[in-house]
Amino acid sequence: PPKFTFHIDNGEDVLLFFMYFIIAFVNAALTFKIRGVEKIAHKKEEKENTLKLYNTLLHSLSHELRTPISTIIVATDNLQADNKKLSEHNKAELLSEISKAALRLNTQVENLLNMSRLESGNIQPKKDWCDMNELIYEVISSLKENLENRRIDIEIKKDIPFCKLDVGLMEQVLYNLILNANLYIPEDAIITIKAKLINQKLILIVEDNGNGFDAAEIDKVFEKFYRSKNTSTGGTGLGLSIVKGFVQAHNGTITLENIETGGACFTIELPVETNYINNLKNE
Numbered sequence: 001p002p003k004f005t006f007h008i009d010n011g012e013d014v015l016l017f018f019m020y021f022i023i024a025f026v027n028a029a030l031t032f033k034i035r036g037v038e039k040i041a042h043k044k045e046e047k048e049n050t051l052k053l054y055n056t057l058l059h060s061l062s063h064e065l066r067t068p069i070s071t072i073i074v075a076t077d078n079l080q081a082d083n084k085k086l087s088e089h090n091k092a093e094l095l096s097e098i099s100k101a102a103l104r105l106n107t108q109v110e111n112l113l114n115m116s117r118l119e120s121g122n123i124q125p126k127k128d129w130c131d132m133n134e135l136i137y138e139v140i141s142s143l144k145e146n147l148e149n150r151r152i153d154i155e156i157k158k159d160i161p162f163c164k165l166d167v168g169l170m171e172q173v174l175y176n177l178i179l180n181a182n183l184y185i186p187e188d189a190i191i192t193i194k195a196k197l198i199n200q201k202l203i204l205i206v207e208d209n210g211n212g213f214d215a216a217e218i219d220k221v222f223e224k225f226y227r228s229k230n231t232s233t234g235g236t237g238l239g240l241s242i243v244k245g246f247v248q249a250h251n252g253t254i255t256l257e258n259i260e261t262g263g264a265c266f267t268i269e270l271p272v273e274t275n276y277i278n279n280l281k282n283e
Contacts, residue, residue, distance in 0.1 A: 067101075067104075068101035068102070068104045068105040068108075069101075069105065071097055071098070071100075071101035072098050072101045072102060072105075075094040075095075075097045075098045075101070076098065078094055079091065079094050079095075096145075099145065100145055100146075103145065103146070107179070110172070114172065114238075114242045114245075114246075118241075118242065118245040118246075123169075123245065123246070123249045124249075125165065125166035125169055125249050125250055126166050126168075127164045127165050127166055127273075128164065128165075128166075128167060129162040129163070129164055129275055130162060130163055130164070130165055130167050130170070131162055132156055132160055132163060132195045132202075133156055135167060135170060135171060135174070136154060136156065136174065136193055136195060137154075138171065139171050139174045139175050139178065140152060140154070140178070140193075142171075142175065143175065143178060143179060143182070146179060146182055147178075147182060147191075149187065150182055150187075150190075150191060151190045151191070152178075152190075152191050152192075152193065153190060153191070153192040153193070154192075154193050154194075155192065155193070155194045155195075156194070156195045156196075157195065157196040157197065160195060160196060160197050161197065161274040161275055161276040162274065162275040162276070163197075163202050163270075163272040163273070163274055164272055164273040164274070164275075165202070165250060165270065165272055166246075166249075166250065169246040169249065169250070170246070170250075172242065172243075172246060173204075173242075173243050173246050173247060173268070174193070174204070174206065176239040176240065176242060176243050177206040177240075177243060177266050178191060178193070178206060179239070180239050180240060181206060181208045181210070181264070184210065185208045185209075185210030185211070185263075186210055186211070189208050189209050189210040189263070190208065190209050191206065191207075191208050192205070192206075192207050192208070193205070193206055194207075197272075197274065200271060200272065200274065201269050201270060201271055201272070202268075202269070202270040202271075202272045203267065203268070203269055204267075204268040204270070205265060205266065205267050205268070206265075206266045207259065207263060207264065207265035207266065208263045208264060209259070209261070209262055209263040210262070210263050210264065211262065211263070212258040212259065212262060212263055212264045213256065213258060213264055215258075218256055218257070218258070221240050221256055222240050222241055222243070222244040222254070222256075223241060224238060224241045226240075226241075243266075247268055247270070250270050250271075251270075251271055252268060252269055252270035252271065253268070253269050254266060254267065254268045254269075255267050
Protein backbone atom coordinates (compact mmCIF):
# COMPACT_ATOMS: atom_id res chain seq x y z
CA PRO A 1 0.00 0.00 0.00
CA PRO A 2 1.19 3.58 -0.62
CA LYS A 3 2.83 5.41 2.26
CA PHE A 4 2.14 9.05 3.07
CA THR A 5 4.81 11.15 4.73
CA PHE A 6 4.19 14.52 6.34
CA HIS A 7 7.08 16.98 6.50
CA ILE A 8 6.78 19.48 9.33
CA ASP A 9 9.67 21.96 9.32
CA ASN A 10 8.79 24.33 12.17
CA GLY A 11 6.38 25.13 14.96
CA GLU A 12 4.09 27.18 12.71
CA ASP A 13 3.54 24.19 10.45
CA VAL A 14 2.71 22.05 13.47
CA LEU A 15 0.22 24.64 14.66
CA LEU A 16 -1.40 24.91 11.23
CA PHE A 17 -1.51 21.13 10.97
CA PHE A 18 -3.37 20.72 14.25
CA MET A 19 -5.63 23.70 13.53
CA TYR A 20 -6.65 22.01 10.28
CA PHE A 21 -7.66 18.82 12.07
CA ILE A 22 -9.42 20.76 14.84
CA ILE A 23 -11.45 22.73 12.27
CA ALA A 24 -12.26 19.53 10.37
CA PHE A 25 -13.35 17.82 13.60
CA VAL A 26 -15.51 20.78 14.68
CA ASN A 27 -17.04 20.98 11.19
CA ALA A 28 -17.92 17.27 11.25
CA ALA A 29 -19.39 17.56 14.74
CA LEU A 30 -21.47 20.62 13.81
CA THR A 31 -22.65 18.99 10.58
CA PHE A 32 -23.77 15.91 12.52
CA LYS A 33 -25.52 18.10 15.08
CA ILE A 34 -27.23 20.22 12.43
CA ARG A 35 -28.45 17.14 10.57
CA GLY A 36 -29.86 15.80 13.81
CA VAL A 37 -31.71 19.06 14.47
CA GLU A 38 -32.98 19.16 10.87
CA LYS A 39 -34.23 15.58 11.18
CA ILE A 40 -36.14 16.43 14.37
CA ALA A 41 -37.53 19.59 12.77
CA HIS A 42 -38.55 17.63 9.66
CA LYS A 43 -40.39 15.05 11.75
CA LYS A 44 -42.10 17.84 13.69
CA GLU A 45 -43.09 19.55 10.44
CA GLU A 46 -44.42 16.27 9.01
CA LYS A 47 -46.45 15.71 12.17
CA GLU A 48 -47.84 19.25 12.02
CA ASN A 49 -48.68 18.88 8.32
CA THR A 50 -50.38 15.54 8.94
CA LEU A 51 -52.44 17.07 11.74
CA LYS A 52 -53.30 20.05 9.53
CA LEU A 53 -54.40 17.77 6.68
CA TYR A 54 -56.42 15.63 9.08
CA ASN A 55 -58.23 18.67 10.53
CA THR A 56 -58.88 20.10 7.06
CA LEU A 57 -60.18 16.78 5.82
CA LEU A 58 -62.38 16.28 8.87
CA HIS A 59 -63.81 19.79 8.50
CA SER A 60 -64.52 19.28 4.80
CA LEU A 61 -66.06 15.86 5.19
CA SER A 62 -68.23 16.91 8.11
CA HIS A 63 -70.18 18.93 5.54
CA GLU A 64 -69.52 17.14 2.26
CA LEU A 65 -70.56 13.68 3.48
CA ARG A 66 -73.30 14.84 5.82
CA THR A 67 -75.17 16.81 3.14
CA PRO A 68 -75.82 13.98 0.64
CA ILE A 69 -76.49 11.51 3.45
CA SER A 70 -79.10 13.86 4.94
CA THR A 71 -80.68 14.32 1.51
CA ILE A 72 -80.96 10.57 1.02
CA ILE A 73 -82.46 10.03 4.49
CA VAL A 74 -85.06 12.81 4.11
CA ALA A 75 -86.09 11.74 0.60
CA THR A 76 -86.32 8.09 1.65
CA ASP A 77 -88.41 8.96 4.72
CA ASN A 78 -90.82 10.97 2.56
CA LEU A 79 -91.20 8.11 0.12
CA GLN A 80 -91.88 5.61 2.89
CA ALA A 81 -94.19 7.83 4.99
CA ASP A 82 -96.35 9.42 2.30
CA ASN A 83 -95.93 7.00 -0.56
CA LYS A 84 -99.68 6.74 -1.24
CA LYS A 85 -100.24 10.50 -1.07
CA LEU A 86 -97.34 11.44 -3.31
CA SER A 87 -97.95 12.04 -6.99
CA GLU A 88 -95.82 10.27 -9.57
CA HIS A 89 -94.09 13.58 -10.26
CA ASN A 90 -93.21 14.01 -6.56
CA LYS A 91 -91.90 10.46 -6.39
CA ALA A 92 -89.74 11.03 -9.45
CA GLU A 93 -88.30 14.22 -7.92
CA LEU A 94 -87.46 12.46 -4.65
CA LEU A 95 -85.84 9.57 -6.49
CA SER A 96 -83.83 12.05 -8.54
CA GLU A 97 -82.65 13.75 -5.34
CA ILE A 98 -81.59 10.39 -3.92
CA SER A 99 -79.72 9.54 -7.10
CA LYS A 100 -77.86 12.87 -7.22
CA ALA A 101 -76.99 12.69 -3.52
CA ALA A 102 -75.74 9.12 -3.91
CA LEU A 103 -73.56 10.14 -6.87
CA ARG A 104 -72.16 13.06 -4.88
CA LEU A 105 -71.45 10.78 -1.95
CA ASN A 106 -69.79 8.25 -4.20
CA THR A 107 -67.60 10.97 -5.75
CA GLN A 108 -66.38 12.10 -2.32
CA VAL A 109 -65.60 8.54 -1.24
CA GLU A 110 -63.79 7.85 -4.53
CA ASN A 111 -61.72 11.00 -4.07
CA LEU A 112 -60.76 9.95 -0.55
CA LEU A 113 -59.75 6.47 -1.69
CA ASN A 114 -57.80 7.85 -4.63
CA MET A 115 -55.99 10.39 -2.45
CA SER A 116 -55.11 7.60 -0.05
CA ARG A 117 -53.61 5.61 -2.93
CA LEU A 118 -51.61 8.63 -4.09
CA GLU A 119 -50.32 9.40 -0.59
CA SER A 120 -49.21 5.80 -0.07
CA GLY A 121 -47.46 5.67 -3.45
CA ASN A 122 -49.51 2.68 -4.57
CA ILE A 123 -50.54 4.13 -7.94
CA GLN A 124 -49.17 1.84 -10.64
CA PRO A 125 -50.98 2.42 -13.96
CA LYS A 126 -52.29 -0.75 -15.59
CA LYS A 127 -52.08 0.29 -19.21
CA ASP A 128 -54.15 -1.20 -22.01
CA TRP A 129 -55.27 -0.13 -25.47
CA CYS A 130 -57.98 2.51 -25.28
CA ASP A 131 -60.31 4.09 -27.82
CA MET A 132 -60.46 7.78 -26.89
CA ASN A 133 -63.97 8.13 -28.31
CA GLU A 134 -65.25 5.41 -25.98
CA LEU A 135 -63.39 6.81 -22.97
CA ILE A 136 -64.67 10.36 -23.37
CA TYR A 137 -68.28 9.44 -24.14
CA GLU A 138 -68.30 6.96 -21.24
CA VAL A 139 -67.29 9.75 -18.85
CA ILE A 140 -69.95 12.07 -20.29
CA SER A 141 -72.53 9.33 -19.85
CA SER A 142 -71.56 8.82 -16.18
CA LEU A 143 -72.09 12.56 -15.61
CA LYS A 144 -75.42 12.63 -17.43
CA GLU A 145 -77.47 13.87 -14.49
CA ASN A 146 -74.92 16.54 -13.56
CA LEU A 147 -74.69 17.78 -17.16
CA GLU A 148 -78.42 17.64 -17.84
CA ASN A 149 -78.74 21.30 -18.91
CA ARG A 150 -75.13 21.86 -19.93
CA ARG A 151 -73.89 22.17 -23.51
CA ILE A 152 -70.91 19.89 -24.11
CA ASP A 153 -68.84 20.13 -27.29
CA ILE A 154 -66.56 17.18 -28.12
CA GLU A 155 -63.78 17.51 -30.66
CA ILE A 156 -61.85 14.30 -31.28
CA LYS A 157 -59.50 14.03 -34.24
CA LYS A 158 -60.81 11.38 -36.65
CA ASP A 159 -57.39 9.84 -37.16
CA ILE A 160 -56.54 9.52 -33.46
CA PRO A 161 -55.25 5.98 -32.83
CA PHE A 162 -55.73 3.62 -29.91
CA CYS A 163 -53.59 4.82 -27.00
CA LYS A 164 -52.08 2.68 -24.26
CA LEU A 165 -53.02 4.03 -20.84
CA ASP A 166 -54.82 3.17 -17.61
CA VAL A 167 -58.46 3.59 -18.60
CA GLY A 168 -59.76 3.73 -15.02
CA LEU A 169 -57.33 6.45 -13.96
CA MET A 170 -57.90 8.56 -17.06
CA GLU A 171 -61.67 8.24 -16.76
CA GLN A 172 -61.33 9.65 -13.23
CA VAL A 173 -59.12 12.47 -14.52
CA LEU A 174 -61.69 13.57 -17.12
CA TYR A 175 -64.57 12.99 -14.70
CA ASN A 176 -63.03 15.33 -12.11
CA LEU A 177 -62.10 18.00 -14.66
CA ILE A 178 -65.55 18.06 -16.29
CA LEU A 179 -67.39 17.93 -12.96
CA ASN A 180 -65.18 20.74 -11.62
CA ALA A 181 -65.93 22.91 -14.66
CA ASN A 182 -69.65 22.20 -14.44
CA LEU A 183 -69.75 23.26 -10.77
CA TYR A 184 -67.90 26.53 -11.16
CA ILE A 185 -69.00 28.03 -14.50
CA PRO A 186 -72.25 29.92 -15.26
CA GLU A 187 -75.29 27.94 -16.38
CA ASP A 188 -75.06 29.17 -19.98
CA ALA A 189 -71.32 28.46 -20.32
CA ILE A 190 -70.06 25.69 -22.63
CA ILE A 191 -67.61 22.90 -21.79
CA THR A 192 -65.40 21.74 -24.66
CA ILE A 193 -63.42 18.50 -24.63
CA LYS A 194 -60.68 17.92 -27.19
CA ALA A 195 -58.42 14.96 -27.96
CA LYS A 196 -55.56 14.78 -30.44
CA LEU A 197 -52.15 13.22 -30.94
CA ILE A 198 -49.03 15.36 -31.50
CA ASN A 199 -45.54 13.84 -31.73
CA GLN A 200 -46.54 10.65 -29.88
CA LYS A 201 -48.15 12.66 -27.11
CA LEU A 202 -51.85 12.38 -26.36
CA ILE A 203 -53.27 15.87 -25.81
CA LEU A 204 -56.49 16.09 -23.81
CA ILE A 205 -58.11 19.49 -23.29
CA VAL A 206 -61.03 20.43 -21.07
CA GLU A 207 -61.95 24.08 -21.45
CA ASP A 208 -64.89 26.38 -20.88
CA ASN A 209 -65.99 29.92 -21.72
CA GLY A 210 -66.84 30.83 -18.14
CA ASN A 211 -65.14 33.36 -15.87
CA GLY A 212 -61.74 31.69 -15.58
CA PHE A 213 -59.50 31.74 -12.50
CA ASP A 214 -57.91 34.58 -10.57
CA ALA A 215 -54.25 34.85 -11.57
CA ALA A 216 -53.18 34.20 -7.96
CA GLU A 217 -55.10 30.90 -7.90
CA ILE A 218 -53.68 29.25 -11.00
CA ASP A 219 -50.60 27.89 -9.19
CA LYS A 220 -52.68 26.67 -6.24
CA VAL A 221 -55.59 24.79 -7.81
CA PHE A 222 -53.75 21.44 -7.84
CA GLU A 223 -52.91 21.60 -4.13
CA LYS A 224 -54.70 19.24 -1.75
CA PHE A 225 -57.79 20.75 -0.09
CA TYR A 226 -57.50 24.02 -2.01
CA ARG A 227 -60.85 25.57 -2.91
CA SER A 228 -61.45 28.79 -4.79
CA LYS A 229 -62.30 31.69 -2.50
CA ASN A 230 -64.74 33.12 -5.05
CA THR A 231 -67.20 30.23 -4.99
CA SER A 232 -69.83 29.06 -2.57
CA THR A 233 -69.88 25.59 -4.10
CA GLY A 234 -69.04 22.75 -1.72
CA GLY A 235 -66.20 20.30 -2.12
CA THR A 236 -63.21 18.86 -0.32
CA GLY A 237 -60.64 20.37 -2.68
CA LEU A 238 -59.25 16.96 -3.64
CA GLY A 239 -60.50 16.62 -7.21
CA LEU A 240 -57.78 18.53 -9.05
CA SER A 241 -54.94 17.25 -6.87
CA ILE A 242 -56.04 13.72 -7.77
CA VAL A 243 -56.13 14.72 -11.43
CA LYS A 244 -52.52 15.89 -11.23
CA GLY A 245 -51.45 12.74 -9.37
CA PHE A 246 -53.03 10.40 -11.92
CA VAL A 247 -51.57 12.35 -14.83
CA GLN A 248 -48.10 12.26 -13.27
CA ALA A 249 -48.50 8.51 -12.73
CA HIS A 250 -48.61 8.32 -16.56
CA ASN A 251 -45.42 10.44 -16.73
CA GLY A 252 -47.57 13.23 -18.11
CA THR A 253 -48.18 16.87 -17.31
CA ILE A 254 -51.23 19.03 -16.75
CA THR A 255 -51.39 22.81 -17.01
CA LEU A 256 -54.06 25.41 -16.39
CA GLU A 257 -54.37 28.76 -18.12
CA ASN A 258 -57.03 31.38 -18.61
CA ILE A 259 -58.40 31.92 -22.11
CA GLU A 260 -58.09 35.49 -23.41
CA THR A 261 -61.72 35.56 -24.54
CA GLY A 262 -62.88 34.23 -21.15
CA GLY A 263 -62.85 30.87 -19.42
CA ALA A 264 -60.25 28.32 -18.36
CA CYS A 265 -58.32 25.63 -20.17
CA PHE A 266 -56.83 22.47 -18.65
CA THR A 267 -54.31 20.79 -20.96
CA ILE A 268 -53.00 17.25 -20.39
CA GLU A 269 -50.01 15.85 -22.26
CA LEU A 270 -49.31 12.12 -22.02
CA PRO A 271 -46.51 10.21 -23.75
CA VAL A 272 -48.28 7.13 -25.12
CA GLU A 273 -47.83 4.04 -27.25
CA THR A 274 -50.22 4.08 -30.19
CA ASN A 275 -51.90 1.60 -32.48
CA TYR A 276 -53.79 2.57 -35.63
CA ILE A 277 -55.87 -0.62 -35.78
CA ASN A 278 -59.03 1.44 -35.13
CA ASN A 279 -58.40 3.36 -38.36
CA LEU A 280 -58.26 0.10 -40.28
CA LYS A 281 -61.62 -0.86 -38.81
CA ASN A 282 -63.16 2.41 -39.95
CA GLU A 283 -61.99 2.04 -43.58
